[in-house]
Amino acid sequence: MSKLAVYFGTFIHSRSLTELKVLENAAVGVDKNGIIAFVEEKVDDLKAVLNKHKEFTSAPITRTKRGQFFFPGFIDTHIHASQYPNTGIFGKSTLLDWLNTYTFPTESSFKNLKTARAIYSQVIKRTLSHGTTTATYYATIHVPATNLLSTLCQTIGQRAFIGRVCMDCLGPEYYIDESAESSLAATEETIAHIEKIDPTNELLTPIITPRFAPSCSRPLLHSLAKLSADKNLPIQTHLSENTSELELVASLFPEEESYTHVYHSHKLLTPRTVLAHAIHLSDKEIDLIKQQQSKISHCPNSNTNLTSGFCKVRKLLDKKVDVGLGTDVSGGYSPSILDAVRQALGVSRSVAFLEKSPDHALSVEEGLYLATRGGAKCLGLEDKVGGFEVGKSWDVQLVGLNLVPELDEDGNLEDGGDPAEFAGTPECTVDVFGQTADWADRIAKWVYTGDDRCTRQVWVGGRSVVNKD
Ligand SMILES: [Zn+2]
Numbered sequence: 489m490s491k492l493a494v495y496f497g498t499f500i501h502s503r504s505l506t507e508l509k510v511l512e513n514a515a516v517g518v519d520k521n522g523i524i525a526f527v528e529e530k531v532d533d534l535k536a537v538l539n540k541h542k543e544f545t546s547a548p549i550t551r552t553k554r555g556q557f558f559f560p561g562f563i564d565t566h567i568h569a570s571q572y573p574n575t576g577i578f579g580k581s582t583l584l585d586w587l588n589t590y591t592f593p594t595e596s597s598f599k600n601l602k603t604a605r606a607i608y609s610q611v612i613k614r615t616l617s618h619g620t621t622t623a624t625y626y627a628t629i630h631v632p633a634t635n636l637l638s639t640l641c642q643t644i645g646q647r648a649f650i651g652r653v654c655m656d657c658l659g660p661e662y663y664i665d666e667s668a669e670s671s672l673a674a675t676e677e678t679i680a681h682i683e684k685i686d687p688t689n690e691l692l693t694p695i696i697t698p699r700f701a702p703s704c705s706r707p708l709l710h711s712l713a714k715l716s717a718d719k720n721l722p723i724q725t726h727l728s729e730n731t732s733e734l735e736l737v738a739s740l741f742p743e744e745e746s747y748t749h750v751y752h753s754h755k756l757l758t759p760r761t762v763l764a765h766a767i768h769l770s771d772k773e774i775d776l777i778k779q780q781q782s783k784i785s786h787c788p789n790s791n792t793n794l795t796s797g798f799c800k801v802r803k804l805l806d807k808k809v810d811v812g813l814g815t816d817v818s819g820g821y822s823p824s825i826l827d828a829v830r831q832a833l834g835v836s837r838s839v840a841f842l843e844k845s846p847d848h849a850l851s852v853e854e855g856l857y858l859a860t861r862g863g864a865k866c867l868g869l870e871d872k873v874g875g876f877e878v879g880k881s882w883d884v885q886l887v888g889l890n891l892v893p894e895l896d897e898d899g900n901l902e903d904g905g906d907p908a909e910f911a912g913t914p915e916c917t918v919d920v921f922g923q924t925a926d927w928a929d930r931i932a933k934w935v936y937t938g939d940d941r942c943t944r945q946v947w948v949g950g951r952s953v954v955n956k957d
Contacts, residue, residue: 490950493518493882494544496534497552500927501560501875502857505805510927511876516558517544518882522950527876550945554909555891555920555930560874561621561883561946562825563863565785566724566764566814568626569637570595570604572611574818582795583730586819588660595628595653596663604633605640611823612644615815616954618824619885619943622647622863622873624724624762624785624814626697629653629665631674635681638692642685645953647883649867651697651724652678654712658703668708672715679719691949693722695762700726701750702736709754722760722868724785725751728773729765730796748773757782762866764814765790766804767797774807783810783866786858788831790819798839801832801858802848812863813855829855829935852932886945888913889920889930889938915956916942 495518499511515537517525525544528537538545552558574590581589598604615623623641625648627634634652641648652675656665665671679694686692696716698704704712716723728734728747737747744750748769751757759781766777766784777784786799796819804811813828814820820828832855840848864874873883893901893910901907918938924930934942946954 490518490520490522492520492544492547493950494538494547494549495558495884496531496549498557498927499876500557500931502853502861505857505862506851506853508853508856508928508931516876517541517547518950520950522882522947524876524878524880524882527878550886552886553888553913555913556886556888556944557927558876558884559619559887560860560876561885561948562619562859563622563812563867563869563873564615564620564815564825564828565624565762565783565812565863565866566787567615567623567817567823569608569611569623569817570598570626570628570633571818572607572614572823575823576821577818578793578821582732583819584732584736586794590818592660592663598628598630598633601632601636604630604636608633608637608640609644611817612640612646615823616644616646616946616948617943618826618940619887619946620646620823620825621883621885621946621948622649622867622869624649624651624695624867626651626653626699626724629655629663629671629674631677634678638678638682639685642691645691645948645951647691647873647948649693649695649722649724650678650682651695653697653699654708655699655703656705656708665708668705668711671708672711675712675715679721696721696723698723698725698756700733701747702733702740706754709751709756713755716758716760717755722762723756723758724762724764725756727751727763727766728768729791730794731768734768746770746773748776752776752780760868762812764816765796765799767791767799774804774809778807778809781810783812785812785814785866786832787814787816787820787828788835789822789828790814790816792831792835793821794819798835798842800839800843800848801836801850802839810862810865811858812866813858824940825859826935826938829859832858833935852935855935856931882947882950884947885943887934887938887942888916888944889918889934889942890914890916891920894922913942913944918942
């Protein structure tokens with residue numbers, strides 16, 4: 489339960505894939521459950537608005553200063569919470585040797601709960617500080633540590649999908665599920681924990697997590713699909729990330745037409761399935777994903793660092809496949825979805841060059857859509873988060889750009905205004921001068937030159953979870 493609150497000033501959100509909408513002088517009321525109760529645009533008289541919504545007349549008002557705006561919280565559709573200590577550490581490795589060299593040793597250390605507590609607390613706080621209000625986490629194979637991640641997300645206040653990693657094949661001896669049965673039973677234990685601490689899925693949702701096809705036996709894949717169907721739970725896994733991985737899958741599942749068909753045959757392609765990477769897909773595989781209404785998490789930072797390849801996002805969007813963004817920490821070195829937007833834009837330009845077609849380039853507006861409403865759709869949260877509409881949860885970040893005043897030699901503004909008003913967000917790296925009055929240009933500068941210092945406050949479900957001011 490939070491308190492009634494009113495937010496007033498500039499709000500920016502995606503209206504569609506290609507359009508960002510700026511609401512100036514808008515007032516938004518948020519009820520005690522953290523749900524948006526009213527949105528009033530072009531407000532001349534805030535008092536009159538509050539008189540109309542009487543229960544809000546004495547609610548505290550948070551106003552944007554010059555250069556600040558409310559923006560929907562970011563949604564990370566693919567992040568390995570347990571790999572956070574390894575961000576930036578990948579050398580020249582590619583997926584399969586990276587797993588053995590860096591990833592499995594780190595993940596295995598989560599049998600120690602002190603290690604798990606330190607890392608999980610920090611990754612939640614760090615991603616929130618970057619404006620990520622919803623995260624879709626891979627944990628590890630350990631039940632106590634995975635349960636701890638759920639508890640910490642609830643305590644610190646991040647909306648999260650929590651997946652205990654299932655892997656009964658291919659892992660090293662020191663880090664592997666003993667059998668398909670034990671993997672399933674352990675997963676059920678983590679689901680039971682979440683059901684106990686958050687029975688209505690207010691913040692937390694368990695997500696069935698077969699690591700990827702090569703590390704799961706056929707019986708395990710089957711039983712996880714059944715568990716998802718029985719309990720109506722979402723699924724996350726990896727798909728078609730790396731060319732050596734494709735060869736491995738083809739050798740392990742020779743009876744299957746493609747990597748995507750491995751999941752389809754085991755009933756793991758559902759409308760609630762999020763597939764990370766999905767780089768090297770045939771048209772037939774994309775059509776199958778579309779037919780099954782499964783979703784794709786685009787992880788450009790990771791795809792570049794592990795030399796995995798270029799995901800053709802435009803092609804997926806043209807085929808009406810739902811796409812969100814993932815940091816894929818620690819294949820990706822940054823826990824920031826703003827970085828994922830930037831990297832998605834960069835990679836799309838490389839694809840445009842390689843394919844000799846400028847149509848592949850994504851716009852800033854499209855990148856920010858994927859980071860908010862696109863991600864929400866991937867997770868079935870499109871009615872709950874991603875924009876400023878009545879009935880949605882107040883999962884929001886307050887972003888501030890550093891507007892630099894142009895003063896005369898006496899330190900005065902030309903229009904006689906108060907220079908102190910400009911001192912809204914000096915910490916932010918995005919310096920904006922007078923000529924950049926247009927919000928579209930300011931947003932582009934934020935995407936390309938901003939970072940977590942621009943994110944000043946963050947709320948999840950109406951609760952203040954980050955306040956840097
Ligand atoms: Zn991953």
